Amino acid sequence: MILTDELVISGQEISFWFGEGELRKQILFEVDLQIQGGEIVLLTGPSGSGKTTLLTLIAGLRTMQSGSLRVLGMQLSGASSSLLTQLRRRIGFIFQAHNLLPYLSALQNVQLMFELHPDVSAVEGRQRATEMLERVGLGHRKDYAVSRLSGGQRQRVAIARALVTKPELVLADEPTAALDGTSGREVVNLLRSLAVDQGSPILMVTHDARVLDIADRIMEMQDGRVGAPTH
Amino acid sequence: MSQKIRLSWLQLSHEKAKLFAAIAGVMVSVVLMWMQLGLMNALFSSAVMFHDRLSADLVVVHSQYESILRSRSFSARLLYRLRGSEFVEDVVPVYIGTTDWKNPSTGGRKSIQVYGIETQKLTLSALGVNEHRQGLREEDTFLFDRLARPGFGEVPQFIADGQEPEVEINRRRMRAIGVTELGSSFGVDGNVITSEANFLRLFSQRRSGVIDLGLISLSEGAEPAVVRPQLQAALGKEVQVLTREEFRSLEIDYWQKATPIGVIFSAGTVVGFFIGFIVVYQILYTDVTNHLPQFATMKAMGFSGRYLVRVVLGQSFWLAVLGYVPGTIVAGLLYSGLKAATQLPLELSLLRGVALALATLFMCAMSGLLAIRKLSSADPADVF
Numbered sequence: 001m002i003l004t005d006e007l008v009i010s011g012q013e014i015s016f017w018f019g020e021g022e023l024r025k026q027i028l029f030e031v032d033l034q035i036q037g038g039e040i041v042l043l044t045g046p047s048g049s050g051k052t053t054l055l056t057l058i059a060g061l062r063t064m065q066s067g068s069l070r071v072l073g074m075q076l077s078g079a080s081s082s083l084l085t086q087l088r089r090r091i092g093f094i095f096q097a098h099n100l101l102p103y104l105s106a107l108q109n110v111q112l113m114f115e116l117h118p119d120v121s122a123v124e125g126r127q128r129a130t131e132m133l134e135r136v137g138l139g140h141r142k143d144y145a146v147s148r149l150s151g152g153q154r155q156r157v158a159i160a161r162a163l164v165t166k167p168e169l170v171l172a173d174e175p176t177a178a179l180d181g182t183s184g185r186e187v188v189n190l191l192r193s194l195a196v197d198q199g200s201p202i203l204m205v206t207h208d209a210r211v212l213d214i215a216d217r218i219m220e221m222q223d224g225r226v227g228a229p230t231h
Numbered sequence: 232m233s234q235k236i237r238l239s240w241l242q243l244s245h246e247k248a249k250l251f252a253a254i255a256g257v258m259v260s261v262v263l264m265w266m267q268l269g270l271m272n273a274l275f276s277s278a279v280m281f282h283d284r285l286s287a288d289l290v291v292v293h294s295q296y297e298s299i300l301r302s303r304s305f306s307a308r309l310l311y312r313l314r315g316s317e318f319v320e321d322v323v324p325v326y327i328g329t330t331d332w333k334n335p336s337t338g339g340r341k342s343i344q345v346y347g348i349e350t351q352k353l354t355l356s357a358l359g360v361n362e363h364r365q366g367l368r369e370e371d372t373f374l375f376d377r378l379a380r381p382g383f384g385e386v387p388q389f390i391a392d393g394q395e396p397e398v399e400i401n402r403r404r405m406r407a408i409g410v411t412e413l414g415s416s417f418g419v420d421g422n423v424i425t426s427e428a429n430f431l432r433l434f435s436q437r438r439s440g441v442i443d444l445g446l447i448s449l450s451e452g453a454e455p456a457v458v459r460p461q462l463q464a465a466l467g468k469e470v471q472v473l474t475r476e477e478f479r480s481l482e483i484d485y486w487q488k489a490t491p492i493g494v495i496f497s498a499g500t501v502v503g504f505f506i507g508f509i510v511v512y513q514i515l516y517t518d519v520t521n522h523l524p525q526f527a528t529m530k531a532m533g534f535s536g537r538y539l540v541r542v543v544l545g546q547s548f549w550l551a552v553l554g555y556v557p558g559t560i561v562a563g564l565l566y567s568g569l570k571a572a573t574q575l576p577l578e579l580s581l582l583r584g585v586a587l588a589l590a591t592l593f594m595c596a597m598s599g600l601l602a603i604r605k606l607s608s609a610d611p612a613d614v615f
């Protein structure tokens with residue numbers, strides 16, 4: 001765990017543009033944001049307001065153009081791509097589509113994450129992956145091929161994959177968008193309870209009004225700007 | 232590495248039809264390369280079967296000598312001159328001629344190569360020569376090449392049954408007293424070994440003392456390459472003195488120039504290589520393309536580009552191994568079938584096996600590396 005009094009994410013005056021020359025278009029306007037250890041923060045806002053763009057900047061998937069952004073103690077402005085790769089290994093990702101490897105079983109998909117953590121032995125990795133699948137309620141399906149799982153089950157495997165290495169931060173982009181109300185709710189509850197257990201802070205982008213209640217804090221985005229925090 | 236290899240395997244074997252298509256492609260390529268190289272080598276080495284069995288240290292041929300089939304005669308007196316040299320232990324003349332063989336079963340005629348050689352001395356380490364020294368001293372006896380192409384009749388079977396069949400060679404009745412092994416080659420369907428005296432009886436138009444090859448055995452301690460210039464100087468310009476290796480490579484060079492075999496089979500080998508290359512590239516390219524979203528996801532989660540490259544190269548490795556092993560087995564089966572039919576000396580040689588294994592690995596790795604270029608279009612930022 002990181003020091004609790006240090007901010008997990010701390011961004012000042014982040015601006016971002018897509019395109020070049022004539023087509024250059026500003027998407028983010030001097031965004032400030034801060035997230036503390038253990039916090040669960042939701043980012044909502046209309047489509048096209050720049051939520052995903054902000055998330056990819058925090059994940060080190062896009063190069064910072066202007067402003068300052070520290071994530072897990074690392075300054076992302078001017079960071080090399082290998083440093084950004086290092087950073088991403090400390091983050092758990094949950095995507096809108098599950099993005100599991102179709103030729104691997106549920107267990108193999110989760111176990112794969114330990115490839116990024118060579119200090120964990122194969123035996124221990126397998127054991128932790130199995131436990132994590134049990135905790136998301138898929139212990140009995142762990143050897144199933146991904147194609148034989150339902151959408152909700154696949155997203156639960158994705159959660160297990162994101163959390164199995166005890167990441168210091170969880171980033172999720174609309175993890176419930178492809179799911180029906182009930183499984184969406186289940187997935188979010190699961191994510192919350194696991195993250196709370198591990199003390200991992202979560203930054204989750206969502207449109208889904210039904211899940212807003214899991215948040216410690218909700219940030220509203222509008223036309224590339226973050227509005228006043230609501231509780 | 233083992234995990235990457237496993238991941239490669241799982242990704243590759245996920246779609247069985249594609250896996251088998253890729254393996255079949257590599258197999259075809261491996262079999263083709265084996266066949267082309269094997270045939271080329273067999274054809275060339277079949278041309279020097281006689282050369283490889285000579286036990287001489289140096290060989291004397293006419294200065295315009297080109298090939299054992301196009302030899303020019305010279306006077307044996309030149310050769311005998313060498314008996315005076317301190318380096319020379321002995322010299323042996325060899326007569327070579329081509330004539331008609333009448334198939335004892337069908338009466339059909341076929342051309343045959345005849346070697347007249349002093350068999351009392353250790354000049355030829357071919358099968359049968361040693362055992363039949365005594366018999367070859369008798370009039371009109373010879374050894375028949377059991378690796379001859381079909382069409383000479385069942386002479387080897389008769390001999391195996393303990394008989395000594397009589398055959399009409401160049402209208403002269405000769406007695407086959409044993410078999411030897413020289414093999415067929417370019418323009419040679421079969422061979423006969425006989426003594427010098429029997430050769431001259433068979434070729435009445437050839438004069439004694441006008442020979443085609445001179446074999447020199449050197450005294451203890453004399454180095455062929457060292458004494459050769461001195462012997463050459465002693466013999467003058469009419470003949471050339473060659474080491475055994477030179478004599479052998481002269482023959483191979485001749486057939487390399489006289490026939491397009493080298494070019495054809497080399498081209499065939501390259502074609503085999505490219506068939507494998509293209510098949511593997513196609514398969515890996517579609518595979519990388521189909522898995523681009525997953526690769527992008529892995530990149531986003533912190534897998535390095537190098538890791539993903541190794542996953543793809545792991546697939547190359549699997550295809551190389553899974554294509555090479557059965558391909559080599561198939562080539563071995565084809566070799567033994569062809570060997571039985573043509574008597575060509577086809578062998579799965581270790582050296583060529585290693586070279587082809589490396590070529591197959593290289594082929595698959597290159598295809599993989601080319602397919603990987605597609606990986607860079609997997610932008611992890613697009614995953615969200």
Ligand SMILES: Nc1ncnc2c1ncn2[C@@H]1O[C@H](COP(=O)(O)OP(=O)(O)OP(=O)(O)O)[C@@H](O)[C@H]1O
Binds near residue numbers: 019027046
């Ligand atoms: N790769 C890109 N190139 C150019 N423009 C882009 C790119 N990605 C996004 N945009 C634009 O940036 C703006 C913000 O996009 P972004 O995906 O961040 O919005 P969002 O808030 O996540 O929307 P949604 O809720 O629909 O996912 C949009 O106008 C979008 O068209």
Ligand SMILES: [Mg+2]
Binds near residue numbers: 051052173
């Ligand atoms: Mg979005």
